Amino acid sequence: MNKETIKCPFCFKESTHGVRICTGCHSTIEYGTVSAWFALMIGTILTVIAFFILYISQSFLLTVIIFFALAISTRLYIRKKFAHRAIFTHQH
Numbered sequence: 001m002n003k004e005t006i007k008c009p010f011c012f013k014e015s016t017h018g019v020r021i022c023t024g025c026h027s028t029i030e031y032g033t034v035s036a037w038f039a040l041m042i043g044t045i046l047t048v049i050a051f052f053i054l055y056i057s058q059s060f061l062l063t064v065i066i067f068f069a070l071a072i073s074t075r076l077y078i079r080k081k082f083a084h085r086a087i088f089t090h091q092h
């Protein structure tokens with residue numbers, strides 16, 4: 001189905017996209033994840049937007065609804081955008 005390959009940064013062995021463990025050095029491979037600071041940054045932006053909406057609309061309920069709608073769509077967008085990004089974690 002997916003013929004894409006990913007290259008391990010530790011042993012430089014190419015693996016088929018989708019495998020969870022590098023066949024060369026047994027590093028674990030994760031897909032569709034973002035770094036902690038990136039997730040934190042998005043969380044901060046969403047919170048700022050939420051406060052802004054609350055300030056404009058003066059409606060707490062509306063703010064909560066928009067905040068969750070934004071959070072869910074952002075999460076889906078990131079998953080889709082980073083689905084091909086593989087993160088290797090080397091294990092000794």
Ligand SMILES: [Zn+2]
Binds near residue numbers: 013022026
């Ligand atoms: Zn490897």
